[in-house]
Amino acid sequence: MSREADILSVPQNPKGSLVIIGGRENKDGHRPILEQVASRITDGKLVVATLASEDPDEQWQTYRRVFTELGVGRVEHLRAETREELVDSPPLELLEGAEVLFFAGGDQMKITSKFGGTVLCERMRELYRQGATIAGTSSGASAMSETMMVSGEGTGNVSETLRMAPGLALVPGLIIDQHFAERGRMGRLLAAVGQNPRLIGVGIDENTAIVMNEHSGFSVLGSGAVYVVDGRAMTFSNAAEELPAAPSLFGLTVHVLSSGDCFYLEDRKPVKCGRAE
C-alpha cells in the first residue's frame, strides 16, 4: 500500500494494540484497565495526550500519578491548545521511543481538529504499525473510529443526538460509543448502525474497555458491559430518509459482553474466552 493510502485509511496488519476505554476507568484501588495500559510498557515511554481536555494540566497530573504508581518509569505529556502549535513545531521527540500513546477524555473533535493529519499523527500511525499501543478513554475512545460519534446526548430525539465526523481511523470496521449505559446511548448507536451496517456498533460502559491485539477481534476488560450492534441481518431501515425523531430499524443483532468475553470481527461472533482480569 502506498504511504499516502496508509495515512488515509485504517492501517493494515499493524503490530500494535488498541485499548479502547468507555470513560471513568478506576484510577485508584482495583484498576485493571489502567494496569493493562501500563503493562504494555517494557522500557519505553508512555505519552499522555490531553488534546481533548478543557483542563489538560489537571488531567495530566492525574494520569502521571497513576501511571507512575503502576510502575511506568517514563510518563510524558502531549498537550496543545491549538492546531497551530502542533503544525508549527511538532514535538516529534515526544514520540521517540513511545510504547504507549494514551488519549485522555474531553471532546473528540478537539483531538481530530488539532491532531488529525499532522506529521505527529502520521508518526503515531507508524508507531502503531510497528507495535506501539494506542489507548483512549471517553472521547479518546470515540476518536479511534474511521467515522466517529460526536457530542449530543443519547436520550431524546435521535436526529439531535446522532452526529458523526471523521475519526483517526485506527480501528477497522467499528463505530465506538462510550459512557454507554450511563448516558443511555443505545438509541443513537442502533441508528448509526442502521445508516450503514458495514460498520459494527460497539458501546462501551464506564470503567470498561476493549483490547484489540490484532485486527481480528477484541476482548473485554473491566466492570461494565460492552454492547455490540450488528446490522448485517437488518431487514428494514428508514435511516436513508431525513432522520426522523424515532427511526424504524428491523432485525438488528445485539450482543452484551462482559469481562472475559471476546468478539471476532470476521464472523461477527462473540465467544467466552476466559476471564481477562
Added chain:
Amino acid sequence: MSREADILSVPQNPKGSLVIIGGRENKDGHRPILEQVASRITDGKLVVATLASEDPDEQWQTYRRVFTELGVGRVEHLRAETREELVDSPPLELLEGAEVLFFAGGDQMKITSKFGGTVLCERMRELYRQGATIAGTSSGASAMSETMMVSGEGTGNVSETLRMAPGLALVPGLIIDQHFAERGRMGRLLAAVGQNPRLIGVGIDENTAIVMNEHSGFSVLGSGAVYVVDGRAMTFSNAAEELPAAPSLFGLTVHVLSSGDCFYLEDRKPVKCGRAE
C-alpha cells in the same frame, strides 16, 4: 377455562384493547396518544385510576381536563390510599359502564399491591374480556405485564437496576419497560429477556405507545421509538448465575419501531403497517 384460572393468568381471546404508553404523553397541542384513548369511548365512562400516584388529586385534575377537552362526556376517578379501602368497600359502581380504564403513572408496585387480586381487579379483567380498553402510562404501562419491571434506574449495575414483581397480567408474553431511551433502560431490558427469552422485551419511549387490539400483536403510535428485544436466538446467557454487574448475553435480536410500525407476536416479526396517526 375455569374462572379461577382466568383470574390468575392472562385473559384468553379478550375482545378489549390495550393502550400501553411510555410515560409523559403530550397532554396539550398534538396529543395523538390520549386522542387514541379517548376515541375508545362511544357512550360509556372513562375511569382514571390514580392508584400509583403520590399526588392523585393533581393527576386526576390533569387527566379529567384533557379527556373532557377530547370530548369524553363521563370521566370518573378511581383512587385509593390503601388496599383496605378497595377491599372493604370496593367501588364497583365506578366500573359500571366503563369503556376505558386508564392507569396513570407513579409506582407500579402501588397499583399491584392495592388493586391486584381484589374484586375490582377481577371486574376490570371481565370488562377487558368483554371489550373494554385498558390503558396505562409509565408505571401503569409496566403493570400490564405478567411479570413486571419495578423501580431501579437503567444506568449502572444491572443487578441493582433489574427488579421484578408479579404484574396485572393483561398483556401476553411481553415484559414492558417505559421512559425507555430517556432513562437509558436498554441494559436492564436485555438482561430481563436474558433471564427468560420466552418473554419479548418491549421498551417504550416517552410520548409513545403501543396499541394492542387483539393479542396477535401491536402497532406503534407517538413521537418516540419502541424497542423490541427478542432472545429466541440467544446462544449464551449467564443470567442464571447470580446476576453480575455486567451480564453476558449473546445473539439477541433488537427491532426499533416507530409510529406506523407493527409487531406480530406469533412470528416475532416487525412490519410497516401504515402511519397510525
